[in-house]
Amino acid sequence: MAVLNKIRQRSLVLILVIAMALFAFVIGDVFKNSDSFGTSQDIIATINGEDIKREPFMFAVQNRQQRSGPNATETQIKNQVYNEELRRIVMSSEYEKLGLSVEKDKMRELLETSFGAYPEFQNQDSIFDVNKLNAFIANLKDIQPQGAPLSTFTINYAQWTNNEQSLANGALAQQYYNLVKAGVNATVAEAEDEYLADAQTVDVRYVQVPYTSIADSLVEVSKSEIKAYMEKNRDLYEVDETREILFVEFREDASKEDEDALKAELLGLKADKFEFNTATKATDTILGFDNTTNIEAFVNSNSDIKFSDDYLRSSQLGAAKDSLANTAIGAYYGPYKDGNFYKYSKVLDRASKADSVKVRHILIPYVGATRAAADVTKTPEEAKATADSIFNVLKGNRSKFKDLLELSSDKVSNEKEGVIEFTYNQGFAPEFKAFSFDNKKGDMDVVETSFGYHIIEVLDQSGFSNTTKLATVAREIEASEKTIDDVFNGKQKFEIAAESGDFRELAEERGLTARPVTFKELDENIPGLGSQRQIVRWAYNQDTKVGDYKSFTVSGVGYVVVQLVDVNDEGLMSVENATTPVLAAVRKEKKAEMIRNKISATTLADIANNQGQSVKTATGLTMKNTTLSGAGVEPKVIGTAFGLQQGVVSKPVDGEKGVYVVEVTKINEATKLDNYAAILARLSNARKNTVQTQVYSALEKAADVEDNRAKTVY
Numbered sequence: 184m185a186v187l188n189k190i191r192q193r194s195l196v197l198i199l200v201i202a203m204a205l206f207a208f209v210i211g212d213v214f215k216n217s218d219s220f221g222t223s224q225d226i227i228a229t230i231n232g233e234d235i236k237r238e239p240f241m242f243a244v245q246n247r248q249q250r251s252g253p254n255a256t257e258t259q260i261k262n263q264v265y266n267e268e269l270r271r272i273v274m275s276s277e278y279e280k281l282g283l284s285v286e287k288d289k290m291r292e293l294l295e296t297s298f299g300a301y302p303e304f305q306n307q308d309s310i311f312d313v314n315k316l317n318a319f320i321a322n323l324k325d326i327q328p329q330g331a332p333l334s335t336f337t338i339n340y341a342q343w344t345n346n347e348q349s350l351a352n353g354a355l356a357q358q359y360y361n362l363v364k365a366g367v368n369a370t371v372a373e374a375e376d377e378y379l380a381d382a383q384t385v386d387v388r389y390v391q392v393p394y395t396s397i398a399d400s401l402v403e404v405s406k407s408e409i410k411a412y413m414e415k416n417r418d419l420y421e422v423d424e425t426r427e428i429l430f431v432e433f434r435e436d437a438s439k440e441d442e443d444a445l446k447a448e449l450l451g452l453k454a455d456k457f458e459f460n461t462a463t464k465a466t467d468t469i470l471g472f473d474n475t476t477n478i479e480a481f482v483n484s485n486s487d488i489k490f491s492d493d494y495l496r497s498s499q500l501g502a503a504k505d506s507l508a509n510t511a512i513g514a515y516y517g518p519y520k521d522g523n524f525y526k527y528s529k530v531l532d533r534a535s536k537a538d539s540v541k542v543r544h545i546l547i548p549y550v551g552a553t554r555a556a557a558d559v560t561k562t563p564e565e566a567k568a569t570a571d572s573i574f575n576v577l578k579g580n581r582s583k584f585k586d587l588l589e590l591s592s593d594k595v596s597n598e599k600e601g602v603i604e605f606t607y608n609q610g611f612a613p614e615f616k617a618f619s620f621d622n623k624k625g626d627m628d629v630v631e632t633s634f635g636y637h638i639i640e641v642l643d644q645s646g647f648s649n650t651t652k653l654a655t656v657a658r659e660i661e662a663s664e665k666t667i668d669d670v671f672n673g674k675q676k677f678e679i680a681a682e683s684g685d686f687r688e689l690a691e692e693r694g695l696t697a698r699p700v701t702f703k704e705l706d707e708n709i710p711g712l713g714s715q716r717q718i719v720r721w722a723y724n725q726d727t728k729v730g731d732y733k734s735f736t737v738s739g740v741g742y743v744v745v746q747l748v749d750v751n752d753e754g755l756m757s758v759e760n761a762t763t764p765v766l767a768a769v770r771k772e773k774k775a776e777m778i779r780n781k782i783s784a785t786t787l788a789d790i791a792n793n794q795g796q797s798v799k800t801a802t803g804l805t806m807k808n809t810t811l812s813g814a815g816v817e818p819k820v821i822g823t824a825f826g827l828q829q830g831v832v833s834k835p836v837d838g839e840k841g842v843y844v845v846e847v848t849k850i851n852e853a854t855k856l857d858n859y860a861a862i863l864a865r866l867s868n869a870r871k872n873t874v875q876t877q878v879y880s881a882l883e884k885a886a887d888v889e890d891n892r893a894k895t896v897y
Contacts, residue, residue: 227896228265229889230272237895240264244896256714258707261896270879271352273886278355281362285351291316293350301334335557360875367874369866374859377866380806382853387824388800390791391814392782393841394774402777404769406758412769413761420756420765424704426722427749429697430712431690433674435741437662442525445658446518449527452485452656453515472515472529478654487524488657494536494621494650496607503528507651524657532652536607537644540619543584543601545573545591548635555635556592570629570636577627577638584640592635602642615639667741674734674742681732686746699748704893712737716897722747723893778842779835787832790844800848815840 227235243264244257251260278284285293291313298304299311303319306312323331323340330339338346369377413420437445456469475481482490500507502521510516510530517527548555549566561569573587588597596603605611607620612632618639622628627640662670673693680689690697700709704723709715718735721727722745732746751757784790791798801812806825809818817838824845827833833845 364871374863384803384851386802386849389845391841424753425751427701430743430745433742435662437660438666441663449518486656526657528653528655535647536650538646539606541604541643545638546593552635553633775837
């Protein structure tokens with residue numbers, strides 16, 4: 184009872200405790216689903232008010248990865264899916280505003296265009312049958328999520344609907360861009376200007392006072408002037424938010440000692456070895472390279488590269504091709520370095536082999552063979568029996584080869600009577616190539632490849648070259664455990680020293696290179712290191728400060744130690760970072776002002792005399808060609824010339840390479856055309872051809888985008 188009374192007395196406290204616990208639970212859930220800035224972890228991005236949700240986004244990424252295989256990284260796939268979603272949402276907004284849609288009849292038309300040639304959707308007269316299409320779609324819906332065969336692949340209902348949506352989106356996009364293109368045309372006035380820009384010319388005299396006439400040391404440029412120039416030209420110096428790092432590599436490469444030990448191991452394979460057998464209490468002889476009776480088994484058991492029975496041409500012998508070509512049969516060469524391997528080779532044989540062949544064949548495929556058609560039903564055993572039967576017929580009478588081509592599935596070579604001509608360097612099935620080149624003219628046999636069973640007859644061989652057969656034991660060059668330990672210890676010592684030392688100086692003291700890299704938040708690749716999102720994420724983590732460093736394990740390298748050296752905010756580039764590119768531009772402006780102030784004469788001769796320059800001439804200038812003879816590319820100067828009357832001297836013009844004063848000596852008027860239709864059509868077509876890319880870029884730039892990828896899925 185005493186306990187119950189105490190509980191009743193403290194009921195208010197209990198209520199407050201429970202309330203706080205509930206509050207903490209709710210708040211905890213909020214923070215679990217949001218980052219520290221309140222961004223929902225379930226929202227990848229919000230575009231024009233529409234959210235891209237995490238679950239469907241990652242599902243799309245997973246599907247794309249399965250289709251792409253190892254050829255694209257996860258980040259690349261995510262970028263592709265995001266860009267597709269961005270385009271879909273941006274364009275959907277435009278379609279909705281214009282009331283564009285794909286109705287049932289249009290969809291049937293699109294499906295007929297895409298699938299009309301498929302036998303599954305054709306009647307007995309090979310004409311597209313919409314009823315068969317409808318029945319196929321209805322069946323897919325009934326059996327989902329299972330799929331049904333279509334042509335050479337299988338498709339399910341979800342894939343079919345996605346395909347329909349893609350067709351619809353393509354049709355809408357085409358309709359939208361056609362509407363835009365319909366309103367994009369040049370005017371007659373623009374066509375006339377285009378004509379005159381080529382046809383009308385002027386001849387000029389000019390004086391150039393080059394900027395190099397004033398030494399750079401005489402022109403002082405302050406930071407405030409650099410900043411003012413950047414403000415005036417913001418478009419040139421606005422930058423995205425970036426991070427700048429330094430990184431040092433600690434590579435787990437094999438040491439000289441490791442390579443020497445590897446070479447010694449290879450040389451030790453030459454002679455027989457004698458080992459005591461504890462089971463038999465006798466000494467066993469392990470045959471070496473010299474005395475082995477099974478060269479293939481010996482190589483395969485001692486080498487990282489399997490034995491090859493091929494005769495190799497000079498180009499296939501690798502780094503030691505000249506030495507191997509001069510090594511006697513039965514003799515050894517090596518150990519020698521070839522790529523990332525040390526090799527020890529024994530020359531087994533030499534022969535003269537053809538560089539090109541002419542063969543004819545009959546191909547009998549079986550179910551599961553490469554490129555086997557859907558109507559192939561033979562098992563491998565049945566295909567082999569058929570091929571043997573054909574071979575037996577041809578052995579007795581080779582003239583029947585053409586008659587039996589109807590049994591071959593290689594329709595391409597069948598059109599040439601089964602004949603194929605190819606060189607040794609061309610990509611053919613290894614077994615097919617080996618038979619064609621290693622046998623003699625007139626030889627014929629049944630050969631199996633991944634495509635099925637071939638009956639091959641060698642018709643001709645030409646262009647013979649010397650070839651070599653080798654037995655090569657190859658060992659990959661790898662760092663030993665001791666070397667790997669030494670690299671790790673070196674990395675650890677560097678990190679300890681970096682706590683109080685200068686990162687660059689520490690690297691230089693150890694003979695290492697501190698490499699600078701600048702990247703954006705969604706970047707993936709670090710030059711020299713490849714895909715390293717882990718480093719990018721670390722650099723953008725709000726807890727990582729300038730001066731912080733961290734080590735990372737990098738595949739193919741070992742370790743890198745990375746230091747964050749700068750955080751560049753979005754907006755105008757800092758004066759420090761802009762000084763080098765801006766300094767020359769500001770200095771040129773100041774030199775131009777100094778030169779203009781020195782020009783007081785009014786005639787070209789006097790100006791040239793006063794400035795220590797000469798009067799130059801240029802003829803046949805056009806508005807389209809901005810190159811000024813004797814000076815280089817000077818668009819402002821040429822533009823000024825076309826704005827002058829004949830005989831008039833211009834005011835000083837700030838050009839690319841100096842300050843100019845120009846006088847037009849002759850205006851060569853162009854004869855106007857009676858009709859500008861051809862030029863008008865050319866200009867209009869050129870604009871229509873570029874409008875699609877330009878329109879989408881403008882729509883994307885104008886879209887309201889809140890991109891949370893870096894905080895959610897990257």
